[in-house]
Ligand SMILES: O=C(O)C1=C[C@@H](OP(=O)(O)O)[C@@H](O)[C@H](O)C1
């Protein structure tokens with residue numbers, strides 16, 4: 001059990017582990033590229049290690065030591081048919097992006113993962129890939145794992161996605177790279193665009209027109225050096241820690257500030273929090289900065305619409321911050337929370353309530369009442385890394401001790417979380 005004590009103050013200068021979305025893509029693109037790709041700042045969390053192990057099973061040589069990775073790319077068709085099932089662990093990004101890649105390969109694969117993956121919807125990716133000509137099956141007509149993919153020659157398509165999902169968009173664009181003609185994806189709202197940026201970094205031409213992004217088939221990826229910035233989704237827990245513990249201040253260095261990910265910064269500022277970007281720069285097509293965060297009394301706001309995909313993974317910890325804000329915080333248009341590692345509307349409500357948090361679930365979000373005094377509790381991550389970490393932050397602001405059960409889930413995206421939190425807590 002992870003134990004958290006109330007903090008008097010959060011202070012220091014820190015770095016968070018590498019961006020999860022960018023780390024997955026760097027390994028995948030490196031494997032499919034011609035030549036060597038070196039990655040520094042890689043996230044050695046369980047999800048990205050699942051991506052590495054899937055590519056190793058397909059004959060790609062990958063060396064990984066901590067945050068340094070070398071991928072010996074063999075070109076798009078250099079992958080070999082795996083003799084066993086590919087295990088994606090807990091990682092939705094791995095299974096959905098890989099579906100797009102495997103749909104183009106002239107062999108058969110089966111992918112499966114843990115209990116949480118088995119409940120997550122796959123037809124959002126399988127449906128369009130089938131329309132492009134891939135033969136894919138799974139439980140409930142391809143909605144659930146295990147997924148069996150027999151890839152081959154694909155037709156290009158213009159896909160109107162009903163959801164703003166980077167995983168859906170990325171799977172189709174990856175498949176489109178081997179389809180004849182131009183493949184495009186149009187989203188209802190902009191989702192994170194790391195795939196588009198990294199395709200360009202690997203030498204692929206990508207065209208964006210508003211909410212539509214397109215690629216022409218037949219383009220090659222060329223291996224290169226990639227430097228992964230710190231994950232803003234991990235930094236979000238530390239930003240929240242500063243905002244819920246009076247007198248706190250923290251400098252978080254080297255954080256990715258891609259505009260499709262910075263909803264958390266906009267929300268903290270709109271709630272009245274002090275957050276300053278310093279030393280802004282561009283690294284491998286991705287904007288990066290140091291974040292100076294200073295405690296401020298927050299007030300409740302409404303969070304809805306276009307901003308939701310820009311902060312979807314941060315909503316559990318935003319809910320924790322909102323308990324310490326003056327007034328009500330209302331989160332709408334976030335039904336996607338229901339299909340993450342857990343149903344994050346239900347798990348935020350059930351776990352935060354154990355501290356005495358006042359949170360009401362709604363069909364597409366939640367309503368959080370502030371300012372509420374929290375009392376330390378024993379909570380359960382429910383196997384969801386973001387729930388475990390969000391509740392640890394609640395523990396910093398609570399009276400008495402908090403215990404987090406099933407804390408090992410945190411390793412999915414933030415190895416070293418417990419130690420880092422201890423180092424900055426006084
Ligand atoms: O493409 C990615 O790297 C991710 C996309 C998002 O999921 P959706 O595509 O389902 O919105 C996000 O929640 C996930 O943590 C990572």
Ligand SMILES: C=C(OP(=O)(O)O)C(=O)O
Pocket residue numbers: 047090091092093094313340341386413
């Ligand atoms: C939803 C998440 O990841 P994935 O979809 O890759 O499992 C997450 O990291 O919060």
